[in-house]
Amino acid sequence: xxxxxxxxxxxxxxxxxxxxxxxxxxxxxxxxxxxxxxxxxxxxxxxxxxxxxxxxxxxxxxxxxxxxxxxxxxxxxxxxxxxxxxxxxxxxxxxxxxxxxxxxxxxxxxxxxxxxxxxxxxxxxxxxxxxxxxxxxxxxxxxxxxxxxxxxxxxxxxxxxxxxxxxxxxxxxxxxxxxxxxxxxxxxxxxxxxxxxxxxxxxxxxxxxxxxxxxxxxxxxxxxxxxxxxxxxxxxxxxxxxxxxxxxxxxxxxxxxxxxxxxxxxxxxxxxxxxxxxxxxxxxx
Amino acid sequence: xxxxxxxxxxxxxxxxxxxxxxxxxxxxxxxxxxxxxxxxxxxxxxxxxxxxxxxxxxxxxxxxxxxxxxxxxxxxxxxxxxxxxxxxxxxxxxxxxxxxxxxxxxxxxxxxxxxxxxxxxxxxxxxxxxxxxxxxxxxxxxxxxxxxxxxxxxxxxxxxxxxxxxxxxxxxxxxxxxxxxxxxxxxxxxxxxxxxxxxxxxxxxxxxxxxxxxxxxxxxxxxxxxxxxxxxxxxxxxxxxxxxxxxxxxxxxxxxxxxxxxxxxxxxxxxxxxxxxxxxxxxxx
Numbered sequence: 001x002x003x004x005x006x007x008x009x010x011x012x013x014x015x016x017x018x019x020x021x022x023x024x025x026x027x028x029x030x031x032x033x034x035x036x037x038x039x040x041x042x043x044x045x046x047x048x049x050x051x052x053x054x055x056x057x058x059x060x061x062x063x064x065x066x067x068x069x070x071x072x073x074x075x076x077x078x079x080x081x082x083x084x085x086x087x088x089x090x091x092x093x094x095x096x097x098x099x100x101x102x103x104x105x106x107x108x109x110x111x112x113x114x115x116x117x118x119x120x121x122x123x124x125x126x127x128x129x130x131x132x133x134x135x136x137x138x139x140x141x142x143x144x145x146x147x148x149x150x151x152x153x154x155x156x157x158x159x160x161x162x163x164x165x166x167x168x169x170x171x172x173x174x175x176x177x178x179x180x181x182x183x184x185x186x187x188x189x190x191x192x193x194x195x196x197x198x199x200x201x202x203x204x205x206x207x208x209x210x211x212x213x214x215x216x217x218x219x220x221x222x223x224x225x226x227x228x229x230x231x232x233x234x235x236x237x238x239x240x241x242x243x244x245x246x247x248x249x250x251x252x253x254x255x256x257x258x259x260x261x262x263x264x265x266x267x268x269x270x271x272x273x274x275x276x277x278x279x280x281x282x283x284x285x
Numbered sequence: 286x287x288x289x290x291x292x293x294x295x296x297x298x299x300x301x302x303x304x305x306x307x308x309x310x311x312x313x314x315x316x317x318x319x320x321x322x323x324x325x326x327x328x329x330x331x332x333x334x335x336x337x338x339x340x341x342x343x344x345x346x347x348x349x350x351x352x353x354x355x356x357x358x359x360x361x362x363x364x365x366x367x368x369x370x371x372x373x374x375x376x377x378x379x380x381x382x383x384x385x386x387x388x389x390x391x392x393x394x395x396x397x398x399x400x401x402x403x404x405x406x407x408x409x410x411x412x413x414x415x416x417x418x419x420x421x422x423x424x425x426x427x428x429x430x431x432x433x434x435x436x437x438x439x440x441x442x443x444x445x446x447x448x449x450x451x452x453x454x455x456x457x458x459x460x461x462x463x464x465x466x467x468x469x470x471x472x473x474x475x476x477x478x479x480x481x482x483x484x485x486x487x488x489x490x491x492x493x494x495x496x497x498x499x500x501x502x503x504x505x506x507x508x509x510x511x512x513x514x515x516x517x518x519x520x521x522x523x524x525x526x527x528x529x530x531x532x533x534x535x536x537x538x539x540x541x542x543x544x545x546x547x548x549x550x551x552x553x554x555x556x557x558x559x560x561x562x563x564x565x566x567x568x569x570x
């Protein structure tokens with residue numbers, strides 16, 4: 001049976017078209033509303049005559065389920081009527097927390113996929129990203145979670161701040177990173193001062209860009225680890241992410257004596273959508 | 286005698302033309318190099334036939350004097366030859382510090398102006414700005430200083446981040462500010478998490494923009510106060526700034542039981558340039 005899964009993030013619309021025993025992954029820039037962009041992407045696949053179920057996660061920003069709750073609950077999927085008659089659109093709600101106020105939109109998908117793959121696993125998932133998420137799961141439910149904007153602050157500083165010229169390139173000094181993580185964890189309040197010191201250090205001491213980049217990243221991740229300590233200290237921990245950023249979080253955690261399992265975010269995201277679709281289909285919706 | 290003073294900052298070129306017993310203040314966007322912009326601004330005033338001394342602070346980013354040192358030392362002004370023959374260009378060097386690496390460019394001017402107005406004053410000057418400076422002065426010299434990028438981070442988050450829509454407008458909730466300052470001072474590591482909570486709070490609890498703005502500002506200033514504690518605790522303190530930002534720093538400090546004198550930054554900047562020009566002229570340069 002053909003069906004389509006969609007993760008509707010703040011930056012990207014990611015689409016998986018399932019049918020004929022194969023899956024096609026598509027990606028577009030996020031837009032508001034998302035439906036026209038989605039339809040133009042999936043148009044070539046809507047030739048079957050049958051109505052195609054489309055599961056969308058992250059687009060409905062009004063409906064949230066308070067934790068503790070399972071990351072995705074097919075019974076709470078909302079069928080949206082109207083629009084293109086070739087598709088049956090279902091919105092999957094996000095998760096919310098009141099104190100402190102927090103929200104989980106599309107990241108419910110990899111969490112659900114991880115739980116589907118490891119049903120007996122209790123512990124904490126860390127999802128490094130522009131907005132990183134720390135998610136405590138137990139008995140198949142999300143017990144608690146917290147979002148940190150460290151990645152977005154890092155991007156803003158790297159790309160749009162007065163520091164951007166001294167941070168250019170891809171070089172990386174691992175020792176400078178370790179020191180910055182450790183400094184930021186013990187004296188997080190010093191970060192705003194240490195940032196300008198990156199600029200002054202490049203003027204006064206020809207500090208290489210790889211040192212400045214690693215120090216900046218180390219400061220941001222170190223501050224986050226200091227605040228997220230209740231999530232990772234003495235916990236069963238898995239990182240869900242990709243590429244260099246996941247490696248930096250793993251290195252920072254190893255510096256604290258914490259070894260985390262690593263898990264590819266695309267794999268578990270697709271698996272989360274699959275689990276939601278299976279549950280929806282089995283419920284007879 | 287006609288002369289021109291210039292503060293060459295990262296964002297603005299500010300110019301004071303002195304002559305005929307009056308002063309004209311001009312402003313242009315910063316450019317690199319600064320000379321063409323400067324010349325086009327002062328062109329209408331260069332009609333006297335005499336060579337006009339032009340003192341520039343902040344443009345020479347290669348030469349710095351290590352602290353402790355007076356904020357401006359006319360003996361270290363560098364005459365730059367060549368260029369337009371109607372002016373005599375002098376560069377005033379900045380101040381530097383090695384551990385941690387730090388630099389003071391144009392902000393030497395208000396510090397020098399403050400010292401000129403209060404020659405017997407020992408204590409700390411706080412200059413709130415995009416890059417705020419805390420400057421310890423004693424016996425007419427800068428003993429130590431530190432720069433914080435809190436203001437630039439605040440601008441990036443307010444204007445370019447995913448939070449910008451919930452921060453729009455001018456409303457201000459003073460109580461939310463006080464709480465955020467206090468929270469950030471005691472738990473600075475929580476700031477990156479508290480930022481996302483601003484977003485979630487506006488979605489889940491209709492938090493007004495004035496609360497979000499005040500909380501964001503309070504977090505940034507609170508973190509800075511936590512790190513700058515050695516500068517303000519038990520010290521004679523003066524704020525040099527203008528407008529709402531100086532008021533926010535004053536309120537945050539009052540919350541810590543610290544009362545700071547307030548001083549208009551334009552007034553002491555012009556006075557600093559005047560003091561440097563007088564010293565240069567008296568030295569017979």
